[in-house]
Amino acid sequence: MTEQLKKVRELMSEYADPLPEELDGKMQLIADLGFNSLTLFEMVNDAEERFSVRFEDDELMSIVTVDDFLDMLKKKNVSI
Numbered sequence: 001m002t003e004q005l006k007k008v009r010e011l012m013s014e015y016a017d018p019l020p021e022e023l024d025g026k027m028q029l030i031a032d033l034g035f036n037s038l039t040l041f042e043m044v045n046d047a048e049e050r051f052s053v054r055f056e057d058d059e060l061m062s063i064v065t066v067d068d069f070l071d072m073l074k075k076k077n078v079s080i
Helices: 003-013 037-051 066-075
Strands: none
């Protein structure tokens, strides 16, 4: 597991209960991890504070999987 995935797993573990031991980048936040729109919104707000980044509404709509979230952080040049 990469360091980035570990940090994202740590963040997601606060919002998904239970978070699978093996977090796979292809896992969908809603279908596989049990997030709902409110949980996703709260997690993104937390990520914005932790990583000093801002997400636009249209960007949020494209976050479906764990990899999507990681890619979004990379696009924002967030170093985790």
